[in-house]
Amino acid sequence: MATYATGLQVEPLTIPFPAPAHLKHAIARLHSVTKRYENTTALDNVTLNLYPGEVVALLGPNGAGKTTAVRLLLGLIAPTSGSVRVMGRDPRDASARTGIGAMLQITRVPETLKVREHIDWFRSYYPTPLPAGEIVRIAKLEGLENKLYGKLSGGQRQRVLFGLALAGNPDLIFLDEPTVGMDIESRRGLWEQIRWLASQSKTVLLTTHYLEEADALASRVVVIDKGRVIAEGTPAQIKQRVSGRRIRCITELDEEFLMALPSVVKVERDREAVIVTAHEAELVVREMLLSDVTLRGLEISAPGLEDAFLALTGKNQPTN
Amino acid sequence: MATAVLNARRQTLGFSYYVRVLRQEIRYEFLKMLRLRAFSLSVVGFPVMFYLLFGVANRHTDFARYLLASYSCFGMIGASLFGLGAGIAMERMQGWLELKLASPMPRLAYLAAKTVSCSAFALIIVALLITLGVTLGGVAMTPAEVLKLAGITLAGALPFASMGLLLSLVMPATAAPGIINLIYLPMSFLSGLWMPLNMLPHWMQKIAPALPTYHYAQLALNIFGYAQPGGSMSGHWEALVGFTCLMLGAAWLIFTRTEAKA
Numbered sequence: 001m002a003t004y005a006t007g008l009q010v011e012p013l014t015i016p017f018p019a020p021a022h023l024k025h026a027i028a029r030l031h032s033v034t035k036r037y038e039n040t041t042a043l044d045n046v047t048l049n050l051y052p053g054e055v056v057a058l059l060g061p062n063g064a065g066k067t068t069a070v071r072l073l074l075g076l077i078a079p080t081s082g083s084v085r086v087m088g089r090d091p092r093d094a095s096a097r098t099g100i101g102a103m104l105q106i107t108r109v110p111e112t113l114k115v116r117e118h119i120d121w122f123r124s125y126y127p128t129p130l131p132a133g134e135i136v137r138i139a140k141l142e143g144l145e146n147k148l149y150g151k152l153s154g155g156q157r158q159r160v161l162f163g164l165a166l167a168g169n170p171d172l173i174f175l176d177e178p179t180v181g182m183d184i185e186s187r188r189g190l191w192e193q194i195r196w197l198a199s200q201s202k203t204v205l206l207t208t209h210y211l212e213e214a215d216a217l218a219s220r221v222v223v224i225d226k227g228r229v230i231a232e233g234t235p236a237q238i239k240q241r242v243s244g245r246r247i248r249c250i251t252e253l254d255e256e257f258l259m260a261l262p263s264v265v266k267v268e269r270d271r272e273a274v275i276v277t278a279h280e281a282e283l284v285v286r287e288m289l290l291s292d293v294t295l296r297g298l299e300i301s302a303p304g305l306e307d308a309f310l311a312l313t314g315k316n317q318p319t320n
Numbered sequence: 321m322a323t324a325v326l327n328a329r330r331q332t333l334g335f336s337y338y339v340r341v342l343r344q345e346i347r348y349e350f351l352k353m354l355r356l357r358a359f360s361l362s363v364v365g366f367p368v369m370f371y372l373l374f375g376v377a378n379r380h381t382d383f384a385r386y387l388l389a390s391y392s393c394f395g396m397i398g399a400s401l402f403g404l405g406a407g408i409a410m411e412r413m414q415g416w417l418e419l420k421l422a423s424p425m426p427r428l429a430y431l432a433a434k435t436v437s438c439s440a441f442a443l444i445i446v447a448l449l450i451t452l453g454v455t456l457g458g459v460a461m462t463p464a465e466v467l468k469l470a471g472i473t474l475a476g477a478l479p480f481a482s483m484g485l486l487l488s489l490v491m492p493a494t495a496a497p498g499i500i501n502l503i504y505l506p507m508s509f510l511s512g513l514w515m516p517l518n519m520l521p522h523w524m525q526k527i528a529p530a531l532p533t534y535h536y537a538q539l540a541l542n543i544f545g546y547a548q549p550g551g552s553m554s555g556h557w558e559a560l561v562g563f564t565c566l567m568l569g570a571a572w573l574i575f576t577r578t579e580a581k582a
């Protein structure tokens with residue numbers, strides 16, 4: 001076990017993700033994929049399987065390799081080594097793309113066409129597209145059909161891009177940081193749409209650096225950092241990776257005393273309060289209350305995905 | 321369930337699919353360019369304005385006839401270089417091209433639609449120039465000459481679309497219009513598109529045969545009998561074909577190299 005400066009302990013790195021029997025055939029997979037650019041390694045021996053009907057969040061800080069993974073799966077780039085398969089085929093093969101939809105970053109579509117025209121245009125690329133009316137309804141574009149793309153607000157533009165991702169009635173949808181730069185209302189709106197996709201048993205790969213987003217949407221989270229997969233599991237499993245709870249209170253007890261209590265791994269000061277991290281919080285709190293009758297402002301919290309993420313990505317230096 | 325999905329998707333894309341894609345691609349590409357005033361007004365506006373200034377002003381002269389042919393070429397070259405060169409560079413920068421490449425869109429449909437749309441602009445330019453020439457410039461044209469001029473103008477679509485494609489691969493999008501103008505305008509001038517070659521200094525006349533625009537213009541000028549004496553039309557055609565191959569070959573090389581690095 002490694003202990004990080006947060007005082008939270010991280011369990012050994014591999015949590016085997018048990019694939020349910022009926023989901024054994026991956027709809028898309030990266031197998032031992034390494035992607036190297038001239039002097040940087042964007043992905044380092046990454047294996048990632050997407051199973052039908054799941055929403056997977058690829059979570060990681062900027063530059064972790066999330067977009068590279070999506071671009072590989074879309075066949076926009078080729079791996080340096082390893083194999084990429086989408087629906088059993090090489091995604092660089094156009095016929096493999098007929099069942100895929102994508103929403104990419106920094107996409108600006110031509111501003112001089114109307115929403116309706118963009119939808120009609122993109123639908124023509126697919127042999128069995130969704131009806132235009134369906135796309136408008138799902139992407140919540142009612143009333144905007146005859147507006148030029150250039151006249152839309154940021155949130156509306158994202159909805160158009162979301163609509164284009166659905167144009168071909170895809171089974172597999174890639175959403176690369178879909179909510180970046182969105183206001184809270186638009187973000188919640190898109191979350192609802194992603195949940196709708198999940199309810200239609202579409203497979204969704206979502207990249208994000210918002211932990212909240214991964215937690216809210218994903219059935220499985222793959223944490224990636226510096227081109228490597230460092231953890232994989234349900235949001236709950238990822239959170240469990242970080243053991244210990246945080247006890248925050250205002251007390252006269254000194255730090256040495258607190259540190260000596262059973263199972264305490266860390267004591268830190270936060271203004272007038274003290275934060276104690278311990279594995280057996282109940283025991284520690286009982287001792288503290290008995291020793292200090294003036295103790296007040298007691299709060300006990302479990303580590304969130306945020307703490308797990310920080311611990312996993314090693315943003316705090318390890319203190320071995 | 322997964323296999324059922326896979327099988328359903330294993331359909332081959334038939335002929336009617338490609339026809340539909342190409343039709344839609346041309347339709348919206350043209351509409352998009354037409355509504356983009358920065359493109360449509362300048363690409364159509366400049367040859368027309370120049371013709372009004374230099375052609376119509378010299379009505380009933382050889383000048384009015386000469387410039388009718390040369391500005392038609394000028395229009396096609398401009399539409400292709402800006403339409404494909406600046407157009408693709410911009411769409412690549414905005415990420416729009418990437419989104420299209422991630423779809424099953426046939427790559428060739430994208431390029432073909434842009435080339436056809438630029439040709440449509442060239443036809444609009446030729447129609448406007450002929451109308452101005454006949455009504456205001458005192459130019460008399462037989463129907464055969466009208467058809468020939470339109471045909472020769474369209475023959476420039478492939479060579480200059482290829483050049484635009486090559487430029488789009490090597491230019492940063494933000495600098496594209498400036499770079500294109502720096503190539504397009506001097507090249508047009510040196511090829512005798514703005515004034516007859518024999519009015520230019522002698523050393524400039526020597527450069528002209530090295531330029532694709534010169535060979536293109538000679539073909540158009542030949543309709544009115546203004547081609548440089550001693551030039552062979554088949555030689556001009558060969559030069560254009562060779563230039564097209566060169567541009568496409570270079571574009572292919574650069575594209576595959578950047579793709580290997582990407």
